[in-house]
Amino acid sequence: MLEVHQFPCLSDNYGYLLHDSESGETAAIDTPDADEYLEQAKAKGWTITHIWNTHWHPDHAGGNGDIAKAVGAKIVAPQEVEKLSSIDQVVSHGDTVTLGSHTAQVIDVSGHTNGHVAFNFPDSGIAFVGDSVFALGCGRMFEGEPKQFWDSLQRIKAFSEDTVLYCAHEYTQANAAFALHADPDNPELQAYAAEIEDKRSRGEWTVPTVLKRELATNPFLRADDPALQARWGGDAPHETFAAIRAGKDNF
Template identity: 75%
Template sequence: MLTVHQFPCLSDNYGFLLHDTESHETAAIDTPDGHEYLKQAETKGWRITQIWNTHWHPDHAGGNKAIIEATGATVVAPKEVEKISPIDQVVAHGDTAKLGEETARVIDVSGHTNGHIAYYLPSAGIAFVGDSVFALGCGRMFEGTPKQFWASLERIKALPPETTLYCAHEYTAANAKFALHADPDNAALKAYAEEIAAKRERGEPTVPTQLDRELATNPFLRADDPALTAKWGGTTPPETFAALREAKDNF
């Protein structure tokens, strides 16, 4: 059985510890702050045995060194993480990562960076998606192309709709403002945005989110919707996605 412990890190990151109750192994999912991960693991009585990185950015792999030095944890990551950390198991699309007897499927979700991956655990119905997709948003396109990023989002869209998405930042309130600008007639989005505002008013997290809700409300996942194509232009979903991403960058 898998347990996820979520906690805030840095200014707006979330940290995740994935614990297997059978093997007692624990994976640190990304490492914004290695010392905070060690503290959280100690509080739970867990020992971090692995690190699973989604991409190379320092707020996702910068804590690897501190955790490795303290625990000897092995690093599972896409090759790009070699920029800032040694890797024990390099993984890419179609590979798997194991935590005890639990298996995660590695999915290419590049676009934010060119090697970005997600970890999907079918047995638990959860996916750790890093900065590829957020509640009502997606990551900035720092390295990829619109066609590449849209193909990544399609892979996320193809997961079972009940999948829980653990995204890495608390950006949802800002994302909701843009989403309402992008798709003002979406009733489901309006209701979602109201819930988000209430949660943030109470100091509650808006992460994780559920894929089916994002499919109905997240404009970046809906770049193939005729209503958004009509509003934002483009003759293909990647072109509409590109228009939405550029608009969000300048919003």
């Protein structure tokens, strides 16, 4: 079976080690901090055999070289990661990657960056989505265009609604504040936001999240909802998404 080991690193990142107990293979999902990943793997008694990057930003791929040098891990990543490190296997939408007997679908979720991918394990009900979508949020649109990013979110929305989404940052409390501004009459969102406040007051993590809950509460996934379109404008969902994203950027 697959085991996910989650741990905080840098100022607000989460690191993930994905381990297949049968084969003994372990994937580092992104590499914000090489030393922390190596230390966490050692503490678990695991050896990192693969590095899977979601996108090229240094807080996701900056530790590739040091980890690969230390343990000989194979770097699997979208082409854009070549900005930071060499790549052993370039992947893009429609490809698959394996960890032991488990297969992940590589999904194009570009918009935050132009080559951003997610790794979805439909048989295990888990997906590693990087900065494409967060609990109650989505990544800032640094490189992409609104239609591109909205189409990417449609691919995430098509996952099984029970999929556990492992996103890369503890941004949820700030995201909740904006979500309540964006969609103030949503009772499910109000309950979710209260739960987040309670968790953070106790220093608890709010990640991972579950797609079903995000579909009901995350304004960026709901830009096709008539109420949000009426509030934020736009003749098409991607235009509403663009308005909501701009609202968050200036919130």
